[in-house]
Amino acid sequence: MQNGKVFLTFVVVMICVLTVWAARRVWPGRAKFDRAPSAASRSQGPPSAPYRVVEYMDYECRHCRNLAALLLDVFEKNYPDVYLEVRFRPFKGHPRGMRAAVYADCAARQGRFWMLHPILLEKQDEWLSGADAEALFRGYSRMVRSDEARFDACVESEETEKGILAEKGRAESIGVRSTPTVFVNEKMAVGEAAVRDLLAYSFPEKKAEAKP
Amino acid sequence: MNAPKPVYFIARTLVASLFITSGFFKLMEPAQNFLAVVQSYEILEGRSAVIFAQSLPWIEFIFGVFLLLGLWRRAAILALWACNSFFIVALFSAFFRHLPIHDCGCFGQSLFSFSPAQMLVNDIFLWLVFLWLW
Numbered sequence: 431m432q433n434g435k436v437f438l439t440f441v442v443v444m445i446c447v448l449t450v451w452a453a454r455r456v457w458p459g460r461a462k463f464d465r466a467p468s469a470a471s472r473s474q475g476p477p478s479a480p481y482r483v484v485e486y487m488d489y490e491c492r493h494c495r496n497l498a499a500l501l502l503d504v505f506e507k508n509y510p511d512v513y514l515e516v517r518f519r520p521f522k523g524h525p526r527g528m529r530a531a532v533y534a535d536c537a538a539r540q541g542r543f544w545m546l547h548p549i550l551l552e553k554q555d556e557w558l559s560g561a562d563a564e565a566l567f568r569g570y571s572r573m574v575r576s577d578e579a580r581f582d583a584c585v586e587s588e589e590t591e592k593g594i595l596a597e598k599g600r601a602e603s604i605g606v607r608s609t610p611t612v613f614v615n616e617k618m619a620v621g622e623a624a625v626r627d628l629l630a631y632s633f634p635e636k637k638a639e640a641k642p
Numbered sequence: 643m644n645a646p647k648p649v650y651f652i653a654r655t656l657v658a659s660l661f662i663t664s665g666f667f668k669l670m671e672p673a674q675n676f677l678a679v680v681q682s683y684e685i686l687e688g689r690s691a692v693i694f695a696q697s698l699p700w701i702e703f704i705f706g707v708f709l710l711l712g713l714w715r716r717a718a719i720l721a722l723w724a725c726n727s728f729f730i731v732a733l734f735s736a737f738f739r740h741l742p743i744h745d746c747g748c749f750g751q752s753l754f755s756f757s758p759a760q761m762l763v764n765d766i767f768l769w770l771v772f773l774w775l776w
Contacts, residue, residue, distance in 0.1 A: 435713075442713060446704050450669050457670045605672040621678035623687070 490527030493622035536584035658710035665703030679747030
């Protein structure tokens with residue numbers, strides 16, 4: 431009787447494990463990490479570098495702001511062994527974060543992403559609490575844009591926002607649900623603490639200790 | 643407490659289904675997503691958080707199946723009741739420390755979304771159901 435129960439337990443556990451294994455193969459959000467640079471204009475470093483650091487972020491996310499300095503520090507200390515790329519994963523309830531991403535994407539199209547990106551993060555409190563975030567975004571971008579007419583057309587275009595939403599969809603297809611999510615090659619970390627740990631582990635000689 | 647058998651069976655099935663669903667959805671997500679949820683409660687950190695995040699979904703799923711089938715029923719109730727008690731402590735702790743948690747992360751991040759306060763009420767009710775099932 432007892433042996434039969436133990437055997438039945440074993441069979442049930444095996445069925446559970448196999449069910450999860452099989453479901454994971456077809457479940458949306460379990461796709462393989464996309465190594466292809468989807469936003470080359472938002473990247474730095476050689477695409478063939480041995481370390482590919484890809485950050486999924488939302489401009490309203492405070493932990494993303496906290497990590498910005500660290501990611502750039504890791505990039506600079508390990509160049510040219512690191513390729514750094516920023517991908518957008520704005521949240522539905524973060525309309526200002528979405529607009530910030532639109533401005534950043536338009537700056538990227540003029541090769542100015544790495545000038546506007548740190549400004550948007552540094553001034554996060556200002557545009558999150560300000561009455562007219564759009565005016566503030568225009569002010570920041572005035573400092574970095576090169577072709578004013580093209581930039582204004584880009585930020586007004588629905589296509590820009592659609593492109594960011596498509597990028598968000600691709601992020602969700604590989605299981606990116608929250609920000610910051612950072613991949614170092616295929617290793618994934620979610621949340622500020624885990625990202626700091628992953629960077630410290632991946633780049634041990636360059637201590638990941640830079641604070642915001 | 644002697645409950646009518648059909649009522650007991652329905653309650654047991656519902657509780658088991660709840661844990662099977664919760665464990666299954668967490669298992670379908672990359673483990674790092676649930677690890678981030680665990681770390682956001684600021685109770686466990688480092689290796690203990692990783693072990694907890696990787697094992698809890700399996701415990702919920704497998705013991706949920708045991709409870710559904712009536713296999714090792716008392717042990718399954720005890721294991722899931724222990725999980726439920728831990729959730730209550732974690733949610734209370736988050737609530738009183740005013741941690742910025744907007745989604746309890748109880749069902750992974752793909753299906754239902756409950757605030758810690760909503761889930762605390764649900765978990766206290768569930769704790770009483772476990773007491774009755776025991």
